[in-house]
Amino acid sequence: xxxxxxxxxxxxxxxxxxxxxxxxxxxxxxxxxxxxxxxxxxxxxxxxxxxxxxxxxxxxxxxxxxxxxxxxxxxxxxxxxxxxxxxxxxxxxxxxxxxxxxxxxxxxxxxxxxxxxxxxxxxxxxxxxxxxxxxxxxxxxxxxxxxxxxxxxxxxxxxxxxxxxxxxxxxxxxxxxxxxxxxxxxxxxxxxxxxxxxxxxxxxxxxxxxxxxxxxxxxxxxxxxxxxxxxxxxxxxxxxxxxxxxxxx
Numbered sequence: 603x604x605x606x607x608x609x610x611x612x613x614x615x616x617x618x619x620x621x622x623x624x625x626x627x628x629x630x631x632x633x634x635x636x637x638x639x640x641x642x643x644x645x646x647x648x649x650x651x652x653x654x655x656x657x658x659x660x661x662x663x664x665x666x667x668x669x670x671x672x673x674x675x676x677x678x679x680x681x682x683x684x685x686x687x688x689x690x691x692x693x694x695x696x697x698x699x700x701x702x703x704x705x706x707x708x709x710x711x712x713x714x715x716x717x718x719x720x721x722x723x724x725x726x727x728x729x730x731x732x733x734x735x736x737x738x739x740x741x742x743x744x745x746x747x748x749x750x751x752x753x754x755x756x757x758x759x760x761x762x763x764x765x766x767x768x769x770x771x772x773x774x775x776x777x778x779x780x781x782x783x784x785x786x787x788x789x790x791x792x793x794x795x796x797x798x799x800x801x802x803x804x805x806x807x808x809x810x811x812x813x814x815x816x817x818x819x820x821x822x823x824x825x826x827x828x829x830x831x832x833x834x835x836x837x838x839x840x841x842x843x844x845x846x847x848x849x850x851x
Contacts, residue, residue: 646849652784654841656775660834666760668733676728683730686755693754708733764834776841784845800848807843
């Protein structure tokens with residue numbers, strides 16, 4: 603009898619365990635394998651670059667001019683530089699240069715040191731440099747302004763460069779020409795390949811102005827000799843675009 607009860611208990615326990623396993627299985631989420639995605643076909647595009655250029659006459663100039671003074675003491679060098687630079691600025695303003703078009707671009711104070719082997723370096727003097735950047739709105743006055751500044755005591759000439767105050771109209775012309783150039787190239791490629799040119803997918807551009815030759819580079823001027831006439835020439839604005847076209851079905 604005891605053996606029968608023991609066997610019945612074991613069977614009851616096994617049945618309960620089996621029901622528990624079935625219940626947990628019913629509550630567990632069912633995971634299905636995701637269907638394989640179809641591969642995206644490669645894009646059918648034509649990629650070309652186009653270049654556009656527009657030229658215009660510069661309407662303003664930038665002059666870098668100043669003084670460089672060397673003296674035994676800092677006080678003396680500073681005093682001489684200030685006095686000479688005041689004369690230079692007065693001369694520039696007499697030529698019609700407005701205060702707002704004159705900006706200090708460099709002011710440097712450097713000790714002059716004498717190095718001898720076996721000895722402590724000795725400061726023998728000081729050099730003071732004061733340079734201004736002058737924007738000239740009337741290009742006919744560039745030569746006169748250079749003459750006036752150098753005659754007033756300027757002995758440093760950093761250079762003369764030319765630019766256009768508002769380059770946006772030239773950039774617009776060059777941009778339009780660049781797009782037309784790219785469209786023509788794309789159409790030529792499509793015709794040669796026997797396909798139909800579709801819609802524009804993207805356009806990217808870059809703008810660059812060609813630098814003009816500078817007539818006067820950085821230099822120390824030994825005397826106030828007149829630099830002579832200055833020729834502004836012309837300024838080119840280049841625009842490069844990259845365009846992507848769809849190949850139509």
